Amino acid sequence: MTSDSSLAVDLHHVAKTYRGKVHALRGVRMQVRRGEIFGLLGPNGAGKSTLVKIMMTIVRPTRAEGTVLARPIAHTATLARTGYLPENGRFPRYLTARQAVEHYGALAKVPRRMRKRRANELLDTVGMTQWSDKRIAAFSKGMVQRIALAQALVNDPELILLDEPTDGVDPVGRRGIRDLLGHLRQAGKTVFLNSHMLGEVEMICDRVAILVEGLVVRQGSMEELTAERTYYEIELHGLDPDKAARTAWTALGCEPMASSETPSQPEAATPEVLRGRLSDGCGVEMDGDRVRVASPDPAKAQVALDRLRAAGLVIRSFKPVRQSLEDLFIETVSSNNRVKGGAR
Amino acid sequence: MSQTLTILNDGLRRLRARKIFWLAMVLTILVAASQATVGINEQGLTFLGYQLDTPMLSTAQMSPEAFYKLMFTNVGLSVWLSWIATILALISTAGIFPDLMAGGTIDLVLAKPIGRLRLMLTEYVGGLLFVTLQVAVFTGISILIIGIRGGAWEPGLLLAIPIVVAFFSFLFCVCVGLGVLTRSTVAALLLTIGFWFGLYVLNSVDSVLINLRAEGDILIERRERAIADMESALEQTAQTDTDGESRMRPRLENHRRELTRQRDQQATIERIHKGIVTAKTFLPKTGETIDLLERVLVSTAELPGFDEDDFSEPQAPGDHSIGYVPQSQLQQRVVAMTRARSVWWILGTSLAFEVVVLGGAAWIFCRRDF
Numbered sequence: 001m002t003s004d005s006s007l008a009v010d011l012h013h014v015a016k017t018y019r020g021k022v023h024a025l026r027g028v029r030m031q032v033r034r035g036e037i038f039g040l041l042g043p044n045g046a047g048k049s050t051l052v053k054i055m056m057t058i059v060r061p062t063r064a065e066g067t068v069l070a071r072p073i074a075h076t077a078t079l080a081r082t083g084y085l086p087e088n089g090r091f092p093r094y095l096t097a098r099q100a101v102e103h104y105g106a107l108a109k110v111p112r113r114m115r116k117r118r119a120n121e122l123l124d125t126v127g128m129t130q131w132s133d134k135r136i137a138a139f140s141k142g143m144v145q146r147i148a149l150a151q152a153l154v155n156d157p158e159l160i161l162l163d164e165p166t167d168g169v170d171p172v173g174r175r176g177i178r179d180l181l182g183h184l185r186q187a188g189k190t191v192f193l194n195s196h197m198l199g200e201v202e203m204i205c206d207r208v209a210i211l212v213e214g215l216v217v218r219q220g221s222m223e224e225l226t227a228e229r230t231y232y233e234i235e236l237h238g239l240d241p242d243k244a245a246r247t248a249w250t251a252l253g254c255e256p257m258a259s260s261e262t263p264s265q266p267e268a269a270t271p272e273v274l275r276g277r278l279s280d281g282c283g284v285e286m287d288g289d290r291v292r293v294a295s296p297d298p299a300k301a302q303v304a305l306d307r308l309r310a311a312g313l314v315i316r317s318f319k320p321v322r323q324s325l326e327d328l329f330i331e332t333v334s335s336n337n338r339v340k341g342g343a344r
Numbered sequence: 345m346s347q348t349l350t351i352l353n354d355g356l357r358r359l360r361a362r363k364i365f366w367l368a369m370v371l372t373i374l375v376a377a378s379q380a381t382v383g384i385n386e387q388g389l390t391f392l393g394y395q396l397d398t399p400m401l402s403t404a405q406m407s408p409e410a411f412y413k414l415m416f417t418n419v420g421l422s423v424w425l426s427w428i429a430t431i432l433a434l435i436s437t438a439g440i441f442p443d444l445m446a447g448g449t450i451d452l453v454l455a456k457p458i459g460r461l462r463l464m465l466t467e468y469v470g471g472l473l474f475v476t477l478q479v480a481v482f483t484g485i486s487i488l489i490i491g492i493r494g495g496a497w498e499p500g501l502l503l504a505i506p507i508v509v510a511f512f513s514f515l516f517c518v519c520v521g522l523g524v525l526t527r528s529t530v531a532a533l534l535l536t537i538g539f540w541f542g543l544y545v546l547n548s549v550d551s552v553l554i555n556l557r558a559e560g561d562i563l564i565e566r567r568e569r570a571i572a573d574m575e576s577a578l579e580q581t582a583q584t585d586t587d588g589e590s591r592m593r594p595r596l597e598n599h600r601r602e603l604t605r606q607r608d609q610q611a612t613i614e615r616i617h618k619g620i621v622t623a624k625t626f627l628p629k630t631g632e633t634i635d636l637l638e639r640v641l642v643s644t645a646e647l648p649g650f651d652e653d654d655f656s657e658p659q660a661p662g663d664h665s666i667g668y669v670p671q672s673q674l675q676q677r678v679v680a681m682t683r684a685r686s687v688w689w690i691l692g693t694s695l696a697f698e699v700v701v702l703g704g705a706a707w708i709f710c711r712r713d714f
Contacts (some may be wrong), residue, residue, distance in 0.1 A: 017712070056455040059713040084455035090448035094361030106350035107456035144468050151452065229484070 355470025
């Protein structure tokens with residue numbers, strides 16, 4: 001199998017079936033480039049943790065084609081070049097913070113002198129220096145999570161897989177972790193982030209994949225994934241919100257259209273929202289005193305703007321709106337559920 | 345290698361963090377040291393300086409060296425190390441694998457570049473450290489006591505360390521196998537103790553059957569000798585004393601019938617015993633393993649009650665003592681039968697059992713998804 005050296009993770013087909021009947025992963029295909037922060041999203045039970053655990057040899061795949069750091073998936077020796085922070089990691093309670101980091105460093109084959117130095121550095125980085133010699137038994141969940149992060153980095157890994165790294169961490173700590181991930185990216189490390197915190201993922205990830213029911217349904221950079229859902233929003237001024245939609249509808253000379261062509265997220269669509277199509281075929285939605293034009297092309301939005309102004313309506317604002325990751329995620333998951341429902 | 349040492353070091357840390365480890369160590373030291381409170385002289389035993397008149401246990405019967413060695417093997421080893429300390433060790437180590445395999449813990453370890461088989465075997469060896477430390481401390485103190493009070497420095501006692509560790513490993517492998525299978529400390533511990541109890545029952549039955557066989561052998565030999573004597577006497581009397589012959593012949597017939605019955609009974613016992621021994625072949629020989637040390641350290645001549653003069657033979661043909669078996673003769677026969685079992689059979693088959701159980705546990709551990 002040939003592997004692209006620019007890819008830290010290159011999965012062609014990863015499948016996992018539990019007990020011969022539960023299909024956790026159904027042929028995952030995913031590429032993570034070196035030096036980027038990659039976010040893996042998905043609803044509960046999508047198979048995110050299973051995928052990460054397969055890469056970390058914790059779960060045995062039913063089928064695994066692809067590479068991690070240019071070596072076959074689940075290659076034990078490659079684990080010396082990776083770091084892993086599991087979801088709900090548990091440390092032996094009798095270890096101190098420093099002993100824990102050094103212990104896992106030794107298991108990761110870090111030479112003794114280096115791991116002592118790394119332990120000090122990392123405990124400082126995760127803000128645990130003052131608790132270095134305290135036993136983990138006395139730590140809060142957030143403190144344990146910081147230790148888990150430190151041990152994941154103790155071998156100075158090329159690829160770091162983090163499963164819910166900010167779980168239980170306070171807001172200051174979360175920001176610290178985000179900053180740390182940024183530094184890791186600057187240092188050329190690859191970060192694979194598995195998280196439910198969509199806001200965080202959006203803030204720090206270069207590329208994301210959305211996993212639904214064991215399959216990658218979306219994958220790409222934040223811009224690529226949200227560009228096709230960018231729309232323009234025109235806010236009208238001085239209209240009765242209850243009548244604004246109808247007034248705009250008349251001004252634009254809309255024709256009715258299917259709801260799937262609407263620009264906004266499905267949750268925003270209520271029975272009062274009017275959807276139609278402009279004469280050039282561009283979708284448009286009227287939601288109270290807001291008109292959304294379903295096109296990333298400003299020229300098309302300009303047509304709608306001109307018609308509204310021609311009808312004497314006052315424009316308060318006109319702006320492009322990029323879909324949030326949360327909107328994209330919910331739309332993707334809901335659309336998958338609809339397809340599944342339709343298939344039934 | 346550094347990974348292996350790290351895991352073993354972690355095993356030691358884990359032990360030191362447990363109160364039961366320190367409790368067991370303190371008790372071990374106390375029990376070992378308490379051997380020094382008992383002494384032996386011409387009149388009998390002494391305890392904390394008080395004289396106890398026990399003529400059967402005095403230097404007339406055995407040397408101080410043999411006394412202390414027997415005390416070490418029969419009390420220290422057979423009672424303390426192989427029962428009480430073992431239970432404490434099982435309680436302390438039963439959780440090693442269920443804890444290791446708990447969600448969140450195993451993830452951190454398996455994500456490191458260490459093979460699952462190596463991880464499992466190293467953790468297993470780490471579990472044996474508990475008993476190794478205990479028995480090493482106990483043996484060290486005992487060597488000092490035997491040297492100072494018994495007047496003999498017996499480095500052979502150090503054999504207790506591998507023997508007790510081997511004995512414990514036969515149970516610990518079952519505990520590990522059950523821990524890997526069920527991931528429950530309580531289930532692993534209780535089922536292991538149940539298994540151990542099963543072995544104890546099997547060993548007890550074996551022991552009873554050995555006694556019955558030894559006793560039966562002696563009785564049959566005696567009756568055969570009595571019959572031979574009577575036949576010889578009958579030949580002599582037949583020519584001279586017809587009355588005597590007519591009196592002896594029914595008794596001879598009676599002996600022959602009794603011998604046939606005894607042989608049938610002995611054959612049945614031997615058949616049952618063979619079944620028990622066959623079953624034991626596939627199981628760990630816990631009792632025999634512990635007895636190996638006594639076999640090495642104490643010769644039969646040093647064992648109390650092994651005086652040849654004690655053996656009372658039938659005095660005359662048809663002697664009524666034909667059905668009586670002297671305890672010393674029976675004991676000697678039992679020890680001979682027990683010691684006839686080879687070290688290979690005792691340790692080899694037990695270790696084979698351990699390999700099979702550990703192999704099964706490793707197969708599960710290496711294939712399991714966590």
